[in-house]
Amino acid sequence: LLPMLAALAAGAAEARATSEGQLPGAAAMGTGTPPSPSGTAFEETRLHVFTLDYPHVQIPFEITLWILLASLAKIGFHLYHKLPSIVPESCLLILVGLLLGGIIFGAEEKSPPVMNSDVFFLYLLPPIVLDAGYFMPTRLFFENFGTIFWYAVVGTLWNAIGIGISLYGICQISAFGLTDITLLQNLLFGSLISAVDPVAVLAVFENIHVNEQLYILVFGESLLNDAITVVLYNLFKSFCQMRTIKVIDIFAGIANFFIVGIGGVLIGILLGFVAAFTTRFTHKIRVIEPLFVFLYSYLSYITAEMFHLSGIMAITACAMTMNKYVEENVSQKSYTTIKYFMKMLSSVSETLIFIFMGVSTVGKNHEWNWAFVSFTLLFCLIWRALGVFVLTQIINVFRTIPLTFKDQFIIAYGGLRGAICFSLVFLLPPAVFPRKKLFITAVIVVIFFTVFIQGITIRPLVEFLDVKRSNKKQPAVSEEIYNRFFDHVKTGIEDVCGHWGHNFWRDKFKKFDNKYLRRLLIRENQPKSSIVSLYKKLEIKHAIEMAESGMISKVPSSGSLSEYHEGKIKPLSPTEMENMREILTKNLYQIRHRTMSYNRHSLAADANEKQAKEILIRRRHSLRESLRKTNSLSRERPVLAFIFFFI
Amino acid sequence: LEVSQGAQPPIPSLLSPTVTSEQIEHLHRRFKQLSQDQLTIRKENFDSIPDLEFNPIRGKIVHAFFDKRNLRQESDGLADEINFEDFLTIMSYFRPIEMNMDEEQLDRFRKEKLKFLFHMYDSDHDGKITLQEYRNVVEELLSGNPHLEKESARSIADGAMMEAASICVGQMGPDQVYEGITFEDFLKMWQGIDIETKMHVRFLNMETIAHCY
Helix, strand or coil, rough: CHHHHHHHHHHHHCCCCCCCCCCCCCCCCCCCCCCCCCCCCCCCCCCCCCCCCCCHHHHHHHHHHHHHHHHHHHHHHHHHCCCCHHCCHHHHHHHHHHHHHHHHHHHHHCCCCCCCCCHHHHHHHHHHHHHHHHHEEEEEHCCHHHHHHHHHHHHHHHHHHHHHHHHHHHHHHHHCCCCCCCHHHHHHHHHCCCCCCCHHHHHHHHHHHHHHHHHHHHHHHHHHHHHHHHHHHHHHHHHHHHCCHHHHHHHHHHHHHHHHHHHHHHHHHHHHHHHHEEEHHHHCCCHHHHHHHHHHHHHHHHHHHCCCCCCHHHHHHHHHHHHHHHHHHHHHHHHHHHHHHHHHHHHHHHHHHHHHHHHCCCCCCCCCCHHHHHHHHHHHHHHHHHHHHEEEHHCCCCCCCCCCHHHHHHHHHHHCCCCHHHHHHHCCCCCCCCHHHHHHHHHHHHHHHHHHHHHHHHHHHHHHHHHCECCCCCCCHHHHHHHHHHHHHHHHHHCCCCCCCCHHHHHHHHHHHHHHHHHHHHHCCCCCHHHHHHHHHHHHHHHHHHHCCHHHHHCCCCCCCCCCCCCHHHCCCCCHHHHHHHHHHHHCCCCCCCCCCCCCCCCCCCCCHHHHHHHHHHHHHHHHHHHHCCCCCCCCHHHHHHHCCCC | CCCCCCCCCCCCCCCCCCCHHHHHHHHHHHHHHHHCCCCCCEEHHHCCCHHHHHCHHHHHHHHHHEECCCCCCCCCCEEEEEEEHHHHHHHHCCCCCCCCCCCCHHHHHHHHHHHHHHHHHHHCEEEEEEEEHHHHHHHHHHHHCCCCCHHHHHHHHHHHEEEEEHCCCCCCCCCCCCCCCCCCHHHHHHHCHHHHHCCCCCCCCCCCCCCCC
């Protein structure tokens, strides 16, 4: 804050607006400088040794300060290591925002800048969704797709209409002074407050590490319900402004839903394929490879927004499509860059969103009505719980692994509201909604309740209920083998009993993928097995470590345990050596890294190094034993032999 | 046990009461389709399933149906042909868990399923998965990929065996030899993974008019 205050003071004391004389308006952050008296044309001004020209840099300066503040706040939280585990970061950030808002309000005696909905929807939300979509465990997502879709669409509809109608019932009671709020307005309010928010869900769930299935259900729901929210919001908003509503409008609404959802996904998939295709040709200009990933995904988002389709679904679809193919086309360094940059962007966005929510809360935008606010909160909780319970009973019939009561509780409890409903409520046109301030207050109360109370208590509840936690082990080679083996067994049995299961579709897609898509989109297409990739990765990683520590020269090659023929190795020329080094590094770049579970703050941890080391140490031991007996190696050969192994 | 055309097929004890008669009917129809209306199935009958061709471990899957250890008989070895009851017995390894199972039942359930998988690895029926058997499995798994040499498959299998050794036996002395993975070791390795939730096939959604040559 100090730099900002210093700028204010300096600006007030000394400002001699040079150049354009652009006066800063009561603009974004409210730090105006008083206009300076400009001299007449004939008065000469002497040469200035030192000038301060704040207006020139105002906007970028303030944006940088905000982001810096947000990041410093984050550092501050993690200094006390116990704090993030008790209180989720989102709460702390909102508190910081409240503090800031309070300071600005106190200093300026007017409401601090409200978070601009455009800024939120166009700049702050996409990075978070992109990050989540890119690292989404696709297999788990598609296995549970039916359930997720069911919760997202039917659940949100249920919530929206339920909350809307019950609130309307409350409004009819004249004692509360709410009779001027119509049914449509209530329904609109219900639709915008029933949307589970992906930002809030991510912020809270990443710390509690529930099992992947639960996580994917809640998080998937928060992503997919964007389609329904967009449709309902626009539908009811238009209805509020229309004088008569015909039946045809309702059918138009239903058709709109399909267009919004499917259209968004199609745009995302299309641009995902284009991105994958582009990266096929970028091997000469590796430096800008990461840029394509970000550009294409952002493009999918804003294209969808342009058509009023679901931007969230577009960018998620784009990221999920792109992921597989881009991974194999770009260099290892580009891949790392993409991952880190994505995490950084999403982290900053999330921080800014929560701080802004805090700042925007302070001020004169509120109208308090005990009945409306408390009943809103009550109905949100009741309808969510009821909805999850009823829907689960129905969907459990179709699931092979039914959802237990514990799962249902966590799903219901994890339905957090966040910045999306916050922004949507600010977008309401005040002409049509005279009681807009009341809505704003109610939304803020609900958001604060879900983020603070539910966010803080969900961790002890998860432990109390003994919900299954996620398995943090990294894949070992044998596990990969078992999983693969098991998949084939299951597919085989399904074929034997003539059953079209999930595996059938997955296998069909894989065949199609291998035959057409991979050939088209991947530069050097060698059908790879994930077992081999993982294994090579472990081996090569260890090999590099060994080479770097200089141990290689003492160690014989690690070829196959039992078969080792002297005849295989021959002295190699320098060009051949160069070729081998090339091939070795190329193998490095093609390694596919699987991320197991989503974590905002870190990328997947390194493979189990101890295990890899153990494997190779044993092997070397046994080889050393066998070679000591045969004694058939000279000094120089081991290095070449080792490299030769990798070809 | 004879299975006549129209009568209700007998239900083996380990299936009741969890499998409905409707599911049994489905499976019976499939069995008749595979056996071409005979009372038993032989290995050759499995050739008529087109999709199974592309499965790299096809041989092991078919073998599992005739493996006497899976058919609940004390004896060992391979049966030449199986009847409907045996067919159902194999299918029972793939039934889903129910909500009302207690801990002990779940544990037994899980062990049964893992034993089925173990028998698929252990092809010579000696109760251990040796290095050679493991190599064989990995080679089969990777056989769909023509670019891979045998060397890679072998080294992968070797690496995996090492891992198994380190998990099951811990630190080994330089002269110790690891015999093979026993069933207890196998259980240990699958400890973190919920096999009982994954190893199931929904018998209800069956396309009994599925393709057969």
